[in-house]
Amino acid sequence: MSRRNLLAAALIAPLALLVALSFLAPLGATLWRAVEDGAVSTALPRTAAMLRAWDGEGLPPEEVHGELLRELRAAQEDQSIGPVLARLNFEETGLRSMLLQAARAAPRLAQPLSRSLPELDPRWGDPAFWRLLKRSATGWTPLYLLRSLDLRIGAEGVERTPAGEAVFLRLFARSFEISLVVTLLCALVAYPVAYGLATMPPAWATAGIVLVLVPFWTSILVRTAAWFIILQREGPINAALLALGLVDQPLTMIFTRFAVYVAMVHVLLPFAILPLYGVMKRIPPEYMRAAASLGAPPWRRFLRVYLPLTMPGVAAGSVMVFMLAVGFYITPALVGGSGDQMVSYFIAFFTNTTINWGMAAALATLLMAMTGAFVALARAFVPGLGAGAARG
């Protein structure tokens, strides 16, 4: 390596190390957590080993029953049984109480256990339960990723989750829909504004751009909080509408999809205006004059010359807006209702509330895949699109 490159490597190394250790490694660990499945093999190691050795046909041998009960009781005594119960109950509701019941009853159960256990609960005699247990002892599972797509492992392989429990595809569709609507609204609003600013006298344009930059620099939380206050039942908008006699009853705006759209468009609009304004400023006026001198009427000049020239600005802004919108958490969480929450909300929910980290990681993985696929698609179709170009 040349001295020059040695110096370059030394300068880049600290940041590369930070990104590798504090970003890529945690990210990789999160992806792994989406398929990691160590609860059973950690708390019930010997049973797990026996299950792995079992061929999965019919019921496992008697000694597996015995070992399972022994280890369950031991885990219950040193209070390490929680993760196992949570893991198994997540895959099939009701297994928690069934296993606890068996652990409690273990000393009183007659031999052979393969006969007395099913008397306690018929599911013990069901080969499907034992196959589920065997699957959970392998160390990794597609369960969380499948569940995030409303799929599960049934008797005949992968099947759809019953309609009552299927929520995630709808969640992804909703996140996609909200992001798409916000992106379209931003593009539609940003276009005339950017055009207006780009064609104003410079002093006015500068003032206008400052008015775009101030909210751009103001924290998302502050802006969302402002909307949270404004859209309240007793808030300024309702007060004004009531005072003007336009409505008799205050309108319900907070905790609705409408509030989510208004606040998200407000937060993301500068990302659409700024790149578009930059592109419009750089279009030489001669182009439009040339089109006019060739006899093109205004609408045609716009459609055939101006719009194609400004499309890169529209695309750059829209990609940025969509990418940010898909991952939104704070704004829908504060001003939206329960039916307006996006994927991020459920990632937070599974991380903090139900402590189901497998599901949190699986949803995060899919959200990242969705964002990545979108950026890759956008790059393929819009040449010259750089990441992170809009801020700064």
Place this chain on the structure above:
Amino acid sequence: MTAHAPRRATPSGRLLLNAATGLVLLFLVAPILVVFPLSLSSGELLVLPPPGWSLRWYEDFFTSRRWLSATWNSFVVGGWTMALATTLGTLAAIGIHLGRFRGKAALVAVLSLPIVTPVIVTAIALYFALALVGLGSTLTGLVLAHTVLATPYVLLTVLASLQTFDATLLRAAASLGAGPATAFRRVMLPMIAPGVATGAIFAFATSFDELVVALFVAGPQQFTLPRQMFAGLREFLSPTIAAAAVLLIALSAILLALSEFARARARARGIG
């Protein structure tokens, strides 16, 4: 006046366009402006117009232990993040600029990944990782997390300012007898200083405004201003939140002015 239109746009068309532009700009700033009178209200409720005027909510802010400690935490975390992100980002940008190797674009893309990754994903990844190494619910952990988020901005702004930097200047400095360190300090650094400053301001702003990562990584002892505001919005909607919002807006305006100042300096440098 309308440099882009072939003929002057019809007055009514222009009027319509100006009106539409004005309305959207109003939409952009109105929510920020509405917070000001609300923060100065003498009443307990967030209503407009306020029943009377007072500074009681600012007094509440500046006498509340929770808000003050959140402010302090925000400045500490923001300051450390700025220092770390600016150092690491600037060094790496110079390294990438100086190096003669392939795949620079890919390297920059990888180093900027935290910008394009959904924040919630970064947040839970860091939540798990910091807990694992014993840095969960610590200011150090929060600084580390914010540095990860903020450094790409420094990297990109400094790289942009390096692109206009003329490498022959370094050779000229060397031919005049300057060692590499002197050439860097006396020639390169002054030229890229505005870019570094912009990146530093952006790094501070990124940390100061950041909430999602703080939600996961910070414990009650590490509440930052946005985190405290979020808790306030969830629990009890008092005008103190509006006062806090006004203070955050004021700080954002200062940061914006600083960054525009740095940009103007950069432009002057570029021409002169």
